[in-house]
Amino acid sequence: MAHEETVYEALDHAHSDEGHWAFGTGFDEPLAGVDTTVPEGVDPADLGEYCLMLGDDALVLAQRLTQWITNAPELEEEVAIGNIALDLLGQARLLLARAGSVGVLGRSRERATESIPDEDALAYFRDPDEFRCTALVEAENGDFAHTMLRLLAAATVRLAVLARLRESRDPVLAAIAAKGVNELTYHRDHAARWVLRLGDGTDESHRRAQAGTEAVWPLLADVFSATPTEQRLAAGGIAVDPAEVRGEVHAVLTEVLERATLTVPEWPADASPRGRLGEHGPELAELLDVLQGLAREHPAATW
Amino acid sequence: MSMTSEGGHGAVPTGPEVPVEPKPATARRDWPLYEVFVRGKRGINHVHVGSLHAPDDEMAVHAARDLYTRRNEGVSIWVVRSADITASSPDEKDPMFAPSGDKVYRHPTFYEIPENVPHM
Numbered sequence: 001m002a003h004e005e006t007v008y009e010a011l012d013h014a015h016s017d018e019g020h021w022a023f024g025t026g027f028d029e030p031l032a033g034v035d036t037t038v039p040e041g042v043d044p045a046d047l048g049e050y051c052l053m054l055g056d057d058a059l060v061l062a063q064r065l066t067q068w069i070t071n072a073p074e075l076e077e078e079v080a081i082g083n084i085a086l087d088l089l090g091q092a093r094l095l096l097a098r099a100g101s102v103g104v105l106g107r108s109r110e111r112a113t114e115s116i117p118d119e120d121a122l123a124y125f126r127d128p129d130e131f132r133c134t135a136l137v138e139a140e141n142g143d144f145a146h147t148m149l150r151l152l153a154a155a156t157v158r159l160a161v162l163a164r165l166r167e168s169r170d171p172v173l174a175a176i177a178a179k180g181v182n183e184l185t186y187h188r189d190h191a192a193r194w195v196l197r198l199g200d201g202t203d204e205s206h207r208r209a210q211a212g213t214e215a216v217w218p219l220l221a222d223v224f225s226a227t228p229t230e231q232r233l234a235a236g237g238i239a240v241d242p243a244e245v246r247g248e249v250h251a252v253l254t255e256v257l258e259r260a261t262l263t264v265p266e267w268p269a270d271a272s273p274r275g276r277l278g279e280h281g282p283e284l285a286e287l288l289d290v291l292q293g294l295a296r297e298h299p300a301a302t303w
Numbered sequence: 304m305s306m307t308s309e310g311g312h313g314a315v316p317t318g319p320e321v322p323v324e325p326k327p328a329t330a331r332r333d334w335p336l337y338e339v340f341v342r343g344k345r346g347i348n349h350v351h352v353g354s355l356h357a358p359d360d361e362m363a364v365h366a367a368r369d370l371y372t373r374r375n376e377g378v379s380i381w382v383v384r385s386a387d388i389t390a391s392s393p394d395e396k397d398p399m400f401a402p403s404g405d406k407v408y409r410h411p412t413f414y415e416i417p418e419n420v421p422h423m
Binding site: 074075076077079080083189190193197 | 334355356357358359361362365366369370373
């Protein structure tokens, strides 16, 4: 009788019997074959700064999510949150590498040793005022409901931007966006599924979900405000003007909250994009302390 | 905070202000156990790969995606509540399965199978 192939044997055989499916097989290189020259008429400094904006959002949100590792409500949720954080870290890596490749490195390249790649130098050796992320991703996690509300908001905004970024004139940004859209669709759905169950759940979960909503809402004040860099790049077909995604984000968040029987708070008045310009509160400095501490203390260390 | 809760510790707490009948040791059992079956890209059938706890069926499918397809294992996931599976008992192994072992007339041994027919 023929032996039925398990999924693990299939993985092995699909990639010419390399053996040891657990070490990984059949990796797709996401930027394989993508032209990395800077498109015509684009200032590399602008392009690099935009990559830092999107990359820092992903890096900082990934770091916040990993704060749930070892204390998530259930094991399955811990792996899910870990996977979401890893997806974001992958996006951060590609974006920071792109910033490095067009020469935008700030003070980090001097501080990092030669052996460290650009994206690591940017992640570990920039100071808080060199980070270009928004308050929405820097904010602390709070309880599980608060975390899911923040993830819902951040994933909805990011998905809306990346969906449009697939049309970018920069082939690298377009490729990163195409890959990111699949991941973010899943992240947004994961957060939405939880918001629905927490909002339309017990009295206690509803109370916490509403409290989480009220806490996250003010963080949406500056996510639709474009910096001069974004405006220049959007005019050149490279970047997405965040103002364009306001309608979609409002519609999605309203729909999810209403179905979750939660009250949608007043949308905050537009604020200046302070985070994008390097102005951050103490939460970011604390977060970066943990993220960067080991690398800064042992700059040339390897595993 | 009260550790006895309706919805499972941590995810859906009931808190001190909501009176709840204390349930000994059953709080964490509120997430039922599901068995997970995954079909690989080259597979023709779903294979059992493990189990997980989830609050409901939809969350179970998505948890299975996160737990059992991390390394590109599959293209299709089935989840079934473990309670819905009826299984044979190990005690009954002999009466259930031994009788078929020596009945050659149940096997089509007189046919020749061509070489390029893989799944027979």
